[in-house]
């Protein structure tokens with residue numbers, strides 16, 4: 001994949017300039033739903049250009065933490081938040097922050113593919129148009145570039161104007177990834193993004209993540225420890241709303257410090 005720095009299609013982009021990739025900093029972050037304390041004093045820095053996997057047993061708060069990073073928590077009824085999440089040194093929970101601007105920097109790939117009810121072509125260009133890209137030639141370039149980036153171009157280049165829902169589930173997930181990349185985010189969040197896919201499609205997405213981390217920060221919630229072992233640079237292990245252990249994947253997997261991490265990795269609970 002060519003550098004997105006030399007390939008920015010959006011107007012007024014910053015990629016023509018010298019670009020320092022930023023990290024996501026989560027500081028003293030707490031989240032309550034009604035009276036339940038769901039995320040407890042979360043402190044972590046998530047680096048760019050790496051894959052960070054969030055692991056832990058069911059209900060420990062992995063998805064809620066992921067949603068907090070691009071403020072999808074806004075949709076939760078009776079939610080209360082304290083602390084900060086800094087994206088490019090901007091506090092995304094500041095009341096003056098513009099949320100569309102934050103979500104452009106941080107794309108989310110859900111568990112199941114969610115193509116928009118329109119053509120393959122329009123799925124890719126939808127976000128770009130919102131961000132001000134105009135002109136057929138430019139949009140054609142964007143469609144080709146990002147479909148190539150996710151390895152779909154050769155498969156579907158002759159049916160760009162047919163409905164996205166006619167694609168297989170694995171192709172739809174790659175289309176959704178291409179749609180997310182087309183608005184030039186810095187980070188990609190994935191919530192169990194391969195769990196609905198067959199093994200071949202799942203493997204294709206994993207390989208894509210490994211390729212994409214050269215240019216993006218990637219944060220993945222996964223239940224599949226073998227997947228985290230295969231692709232994670234860093235691991236965050238959560239238990240009952242807290243981060244119990246975090247660090248380089250090799251270190252956490254080979255030499256877990258906390259007894260809960262040891263038990264979880266040994267399969268004592270899931």
Ligand SMILES: Nc1ncnc2c1ncn2[C@@H]1O[C@H](COP(=O)(O)OP(=O)(O)OP(=O)(O)O)[C@@H](O)[C@H]1O
Pocket residue numbers: 033038056057058059060061062063064065076077
């Ligand atoms: N909208 C909501 N309303 C009420 N409780 C919620 C809501 N969303 C999450 N929770 C609760 O927050 C806790 C953490 O849920 P979350 O989905 O983040 O966990 P998880 O680790 O991703 O679980 P799983 O691995 O099963 O997907 C759970 O107790 C869940 O019931």
